[in-house]
Amino acid sequence: xxxxxxxxxxxxxxxxxxxxxxxxxxxxxxxxxxxxxxxxxxxxxxxxxxxxxxxxxxxxxxxxxxxxxxxxxxxxxxxxxxxxxxxxxxxxxxxxxxxxxxxxxxxxxxxxxxxxxxxxxxxxxxxxxxxxxxxxxxxxxxxxxxxxxxxxxxxxxxxxxxxxxxxxxxxxxxxxxxxxxxxxxxxxxxxxxxxxxxxxxxxxxxxxxxxxxxxxxxxxxxxxxxxxxxxxxxxxx
Amino acid sequence: xxxxxxxxxxxxxxxxxxxxxxxxxxxxxxxxxxxxxxxxxxxxxxxxxxxxxxxxxxxxxxxxxxxxxxxxxxxxxxxxxxxxxxxxxxxxxxxxxxxxxxxxxxxxxxxxxxxxxxxxxxxxxxxxxxxxxxxxxxxxxxxxxxxxxxxxxxxxxxxxxxxxxxxxxxxxxxxxxxxxxxxxxxxxxxxxxxxxxxxxxxxxxxxxxxxxxxxxxxxxxxxxxxxxxxxxxxxxxxxxxxxxxxxxxxxxxxxxxxxxxxxxx
Numbered sequence: 001x002x003x004x005x006x007x008x009x010x011x012x013x014x015x016x017x018x019x020x021x022x023x024x025x026x027x028x029x030x031x032x033x034x035x036x037x038x039x040x041x042x043x044x045x046x047x048x049x050x051x052x053x054x055x056x057x058x059x060x061x062x063x064x065x066x067x068x069x070x071x072x073x074x075x076x077x078x079x080x081x082x083x084x085x086x087x088x089x090x091x092x093x094x095x096x097x098x099x100x101x102x103x104x105x106x107x108x109x110x111x112x113x114x115x116x117x118x119x120x121x122x123x124x125x126x127x128x129x130x131x132x133x134x135x136x137x138x139x140x141x142x143x144x145x146x147x148x149x150x151x152x153x154x155x156x157x158x159x160x161x162x163x164x165x166x167x168x169x170x171x172x173x174x175x176x177x178x179x180x181x182x183x184x185x186x187x188x189x190x191x192x193x194x195x196x197x198x199x200x201x202x203x204x205x206x207x208x209x210x211x212x213x214x215x216x217x218x219x220x221x222x223x224x225x226x227x228x229x230x231x232x233x234x235x236x237x
Numbered sequence: 238x239x240x241x242x243x244x245x246x247x248x249x250x251x252x253x254x255x256x257x258x259x260x261x262x263x264x265x266x267x268x269x270x271x272x273x274x275x276x277x278x279x280x281x282x283x284x285x286x287x288x289x290x291x292x293x294x295x296x297x298x299x300x301x302x303x304x305x306x307x308x309x310x311x312x313x314x315x316x317x318x319x320x321x322x323x324x325x326x327x328x329x330x331x332x333x334x335x336x337x338x339x340x341x342x343x344x345x346x347x348x349x350x351x352x353x354x355x356x357x358x359x360x361x362x363x364x365x366x367x368x369x370x371x372x373x374x375x376x377x378x379x380x381x382x383x384x385x386x387x388x389x390x391x392x393x394x395x396x397x398x399x400x401x402x403x404x405x406x407x408x409x410x411x412x413x414x415x416x417x418x419x420x421x422x423x424x425x426x427x428x429x430x431x432x433x434x435x436x437x438x439x440x441x442x443x444x445x446x447x448x449x450x451x452x453x454x455x456x457x458x459x460x461x462x463x464x465x466x467x468x469x470x471x472x473x474x475x476x477x478x479x480x481x482x483x484x485x486x487x488x489x490x491x492x493x494x495x496x497x498x499x500x501x502x
Binding site for chain 1: 246274277432436439443461464465478479480481482485486488489490493494497
């Protein structure tokens with residue numbers, strides 16, 4: 001296996017993904033082939049390419065939410081390396097709990113659970129006391145301007161922008177070593193966009209590796225270290 | 238990288254290998270293998286007749302499979318094959334370390350003894366003889382499953398379906414099992430009652446760290462509760478993996494059909 005230096009946090013190699021729609025005549029949709037890239041400590045890699053080029057599919061694959069047909073995704077998990085394409089579900093759950101944070105485009109949460117509980121639960125799962133977890137959850141919710149009156153409610157009735165901020169809070173409440181961000185600023189106003197930019201740059205500052213999709217050129221300029229063009233991998237396909 | 242320490246894996250609680258069950262010439266389930274880890278929730282989905290209940294009965298010791306092995310990590314003697322241990326030992330295991338929540342509460346409750354006795358009985362089965370202690374544990378568990386303590390001396394047949402199901406859960410969890418099997422635990426209930434019961438089960442499983450095998454035809458239930466999913470069709474496991482991966486990127490034609498058949502609300 002390849003030898004990685006100390007700054008490498010995630011390395012994907014030979015990663016290929018297509019979809020076969022068995023119930024629609026077995027149509028095969030190629031998305032990418034033999035993707036290879038590395039994310040290092042303290043950098044933000046921007047996935048570039050036009051809409052429909054497979055950026056989100058790649059990001060979901062890196063979270064093991066989608067299953068690539070070939071290749072490896074090596075993730076630095078504490079002292080160990082885990083290949084998400086070969087790991088067992090039990091291992092992936094642990095990597096997601098401690099190492100890999102993911103902000104999806106749309107909030108999908110357990111129904112009927114209060115916002116504050118949604119945000120603090122992962123911390124309790126990591127061993128924090130309920131009180132300490134609650135305090136951190138309150139801090140991040142306040143910072144993302146979720147009105148305190150909403151904290152005790154489930155977010156299903158919130159506005160699009162509020163839901164997106166809850167989504168961001170659920171991930172940024174924890175100091176994940178690796179962050180995957182799928183358009184985290186898409187439906188935010190200017191002030192909240194600034195907050196998210198600050199959160200991302202703080203995460204970079206503490207050494208997190210970030211891989212993200214950002215439509216807004218301003219945000220890209222504010223957080224990006226370099227970009228990776230997904231269409232390169234598509235042309236190769 | 239080769240020098241990096243290997244990923245630390247705990248010992249599995251349940252190890253199923255090559256499990257096949259036939260009903261005469263008919264196949265119940267075929268060549269099923271899986272490991273279940275402490276605290277892990279495994280969902281088994283599939284249509285009626287797919288073999289999921291047969292599989293559950295075999296791995297929970299209620300029915301001996303035609304072929305294959307089911308090994309359980311006992312507290313004192315490590316992995317032991319369920320069907321090679323004595324009947325007495327297996328029954329003790331089922332009463333203490335395990336819980337089984339049936340679809341129909343009548344199968345899991347004693348209908349002619351009070352709610353409190355239904356819960357207390359499991360404690361007595363593991364040797365608790367102190368009435369005051371048994372009573373207070375029963376009260377505690379009835380509260381934890383959000384039942385009205387004023388009805389502790391009532392018979393289960395006077396309860397609604399949702400209350401009976403909560404009582405069944407309390408009865409199972411009072412001995413602090415490490416592993417609970419559930420067969421369609423919510424399917425006989427109204428949607429709103431179902432939702433409350435799911436919240437309850439989710440909270441208990443999470444805070445107590447119980448491993449769980451849940452059989453259901455409801456993909457919403459497994460999305461909410463299970464970490465891992467097995468999809469069955471015609472007695473075979475056609476796909477398995479992380480729950481969100483199987484539901485969001487199904488590979489097998491049958492799983493794709495199943496996922497695409499959910500009616501949006």
